[in-house]
Amino acid sequence: MSLREIRIATRKSALALWQAEYVKSRLEQAHPGLKVSLVPMVSRGDKLLDAPLAKIGGKGLFVKELETALLDQEADIAVHSMKDVPMDFPEGLGLYCICEREDPRDAFVSGRYESIDALPPGSVVGTSSLRRQAQLLARRPDLKIQFLRGNVNTRLAKLDAGEYDAIILAAAGLIRLGFGERIRSTLSVDDSLPAGGQGAVGIECRSGDEEIHSLLAPLNDPDTAVRVSAERALNRHLNGGCQVPIACYAVLEAEGVWLRGLVGQPDGSELLHAQGRAPIEDAEALGVRLAEELLAQGAGRILSAIYGGDAAE
Numbered sequence: 001m002s003l004r005e006i007r008i009a010t011r012k013s014a015l016a017l018w019q020a021e022y023v024k025s026r027l028e029q030a031h032p033g034l035k036v037s038l039v040p041m042v043s044r045g046d047k048l049l050d051a052p053l054a055k056i057g058g059k060g061l062f063v064k065e066l067e068t069a070l071l072d073q074e075a076d077i078a079v080h081s082m083k084d085v086p087m088d089f090p091e092g093l094g095l096y097c098i099c100e101r102e103d104p105r106d107a108f109v110s111g112r113y114e115s116i117d118a119l120p121p122g123s124v125v126g127t128s129s130l131r132r133q134a135q136l137l138a139r140r141p142d143l144k145i146q147f148l149r150g151n152v153n154t155r156l157a158k159l160d161a162g163e164y165d166a167i168i169l170a171a172a173g174l175i176r177l178g179f180g181e182r183i184r185s186t187l188s189v190d191d192s193l194p195a196g197g198q199g200a201v202g203i204e205c206r207s208g209d210e211e212i213h214s215l216l217a218p219l220n221d222p223d224t225a226v227r228v229s230a231e232r233a234l235n236r237h238l239n240g241g242c243q244v245p246i247a248c249y250a251v252l253e254a255e256g257v258w259l260r261g262l263v264g265q266p267d268g269s270e271l272l273h274a275q276g277r278a279p280i281e282d283a284e285a286l287g288v289r290l291a292e293e294l295l296a297q298g299a300g301r302i303l304s305a306i307y308g309g310d311a312a313e
């Protein structure tokens, strides 16, 4: 094999570095003798930590700089949280590996309370995800949602500083960073349908680098890849990402894939649901079909208000 080194472009947050180190060690394990290095960089999303993501708009806030590094040959692969990866890739780049999924659910973290149900009326819950907010308020309209952004460590620090009664985070990020014991309860997917791709790590690289594609192959988890492809097809058809109130979650069953999708009014006044099953080879078509069902129920009206007139198809 001619290639002796793989350079991984990564953001500098603790979670991004964990994920990059994970890919590095999996690659070294799969290919003894291969040198793997990290190329840490700052993304636009990291520089704009105070603005609501839906407002600073742009999908791909966390990936664009990494993609530029790939195109400029400054790195060979980029490791992403799949939930932050836009649907379309720049010319010459693509997603060539999806690793096994960590717990995809949302987690309830609080100093004083065990669960959402245990929160007293009017409690302040921190999240800046419209998806989490919509589902939380649909169940508990009395709660006060307060804006919370920043990386996982920052969010925990803000909770500990007493700014919130509880916060909601992805279980996967907490578990990966060793904060699993901070999870007071995990929200069932029925109560908080996750974001498409949540808990899965994906690897992007140059489409023409076949040698790298084959080095990545042992890290690919086919089950996770099918599930995430169904979820992403739904998101893509709704023109969504993790910054809009769209949730979707796929599981594999004996006969194929079972996908659930949701679009919610951020104030929780309306939640649209769709669900369906299909053979594995039709996973993406299933995502499109459920997106169509959600649009037929009025998802376009909810989403276009959030996109600021840039209506979903």
Ligand SMILES: NCc1[nH]cc(CCC(=O)O)c1CC(=O)O
Pocket (backbone or CB within 6 Å): 015, 081, 082, 083, 084, 168, 169, 170, 171, 172, 173, 197, 198, 199, 200, 201, 242
């Ligand atoms: N949008 C931020 C983000 N992107 C990925 C994760 C961690 C979990 C994952 O791998 O999906 C998080 C933090 C969070 O939502 O709590």
